Amino acid sequence: MSEKKLRIGIVAGEASGDILAAGLIKQLKKRFPDADFVGIAGSKMLAQGCQSLFDMEELSVMGLVEVLSRIRRLLFVRKSLLNYFLANPIDIFIGVDAPDFNLGLELKLKRKGIPTVQYVSPTVWAWREKRIYKIAKATNLVLSIFPFEKAVYDKHAIPCEFVGHTLADEIELEPNKSATRKALNIQPQDTVLALLPGSRKSEVDSLLDIFVQSAVLLTKDIPHLKILIPVINRQRKNQVESYLAMHPPAVDYRIVIGHARQVMIASDAVLLASGTATLEAMLCKRNMVAAYRLNKLTHLMMKWLYKAKYFALPNVLADEKVIPELLQEDVNPQTIAQLLLPMLKDQNVQQALHEKFMQLHHSLKKDADVQAANAVANLLRQV
Structure with missing residues (x-):
């Protein structure tokens, strides 16, 4: 990876993701002081200097039926982000939780040669376990927050690192x-x-x-x-x-x-x-x-x-x-x-x-922000 100024795409869909993403941004800025962060951000991410293209409230929807009622708007937001990231190239994309939104975006970005990270594993251990195959296609790396999740990814030879949870730190x-x-x-x-x-x-x-x-x-x-x-x-x-x-x-x-x-x-x-x-x-x-x-x-x-x-x-x-x-x-x-x-x-x-x-x-107390930033930095060095 060259020493050019980094542009990092990052999307969080709700308050819990905002906490994780803000901690990650803070640590990445220590490693890449001139990096720009842009995507969808909550208040904590905004405080770390992340530019938000849409209000995070747009993605704060829960439930299968509830998502369907908002599907046209969600698809518009996702397409708009994709077009923005392709027109204003990013060096890496990090989707923080919100897997139903982020994985589709990650899949398209990865196909365009942009490395992608899914921070917080989708609950493949609980339901819709076949998503593991889409995750493999969509991501270069999964950062898991719970200790039992890594074994699921290791079984399928999908790169995954357990980083713990920033709240525990x-x-x-x-x-x-x-x-x-x-x-x-x-x-x-x-x-x-x-x-x-x-x-x-x-x-x-x-x-x-x-x-x-x-x-x-x-x-x-x-x-x-x-x-x-x-x-x-x-x-x-x-x-x-x-x-x-x-x-x-x-x-x-x-x-x-x-x-x-x-x-x-x-x-x-x-x-x-x-x-x-x-x-x-x-x-x-x-x-x-x-x-x-x-x-x-x-x-x-x-x-x-x-x-x-x-x-x-x-x-x-x-x-x-x-x-x-x-x-x-x-x-x-x-x-x-x-x-x-x-x-x-x-x-x-x-x-x-x-x-x-x-x-x-x-x-869960594993210095999550640092571990996650190290994993992202290692991925950047490989591309």
Whole structure:
């Protein structure tokens, strides 16, 4: 590889990918200080100097049926990116998660001679395992964030490196609950429940009402329960505020923009949408209930397609049910409140999973940003 100024294409599709991509960009800039980064970026990537050609919210859609309703727009965005990258040549492309969007783009770019990296393996171990063959055609390298994934790629002789997860590097092994409470102006004796209904609009629409109703039920046993609702941005804050204005709950709540991790550390238990947030709550060593509601048709299709035993990441990583995971009709205030009550009231229950969460934390703590940047730099040297 010559010493010319690098142009790196990079696309993240949601908040969790924004975190991973921002850490990778930061480390790549140490190796290639003059490099330009362009693609689709969230706020953290933008803060690292990445140019975004579309709003990341365009890609923040979940579910088979839900994607179909947006397919024309998604195809337009992908074609526009492809045309841009070919007209303004890049030296490498990195797709961060969002495999249904990124793999198609990677396939076309690789055919044009541009090396491609898929950062975060698609869940081929859970469903649609035949995607492994498309991944082989579309990528020069897969960067996996979970330790069990590399064996799947090794079996098919597809280049893959396990790099760990940047959240495991960022979050202390023993988060300081008392100091975090002080920073958030929460009293030591307060009982606190964190509500995280998701980063996507559709998730908040689906889960916020049930989550708030669950909190209201809990106040019958815990009258002075404090509710903290962290939101990812101003859009989600407005969405949550609009709901609460129309349905004023009889609970003591506070909305916090950003600081989801601090809110989780300060809490006694967490109620959250299944996704990367469950991984973060696990790393914060907090008991939790994970919930998700899918479009009915999507759920019916997933029942046939999804092969893994669990869907919440702590359970997937542990290969056992360490936290409650609720889906569809089970996501109701009565069930949720029943599961959360002992987590909020009993110190022994709060501590029961600490050792297991600590083991899982160590398994992911691998200096991911550095490892990922090294892998990308090595690939660049080979082309």
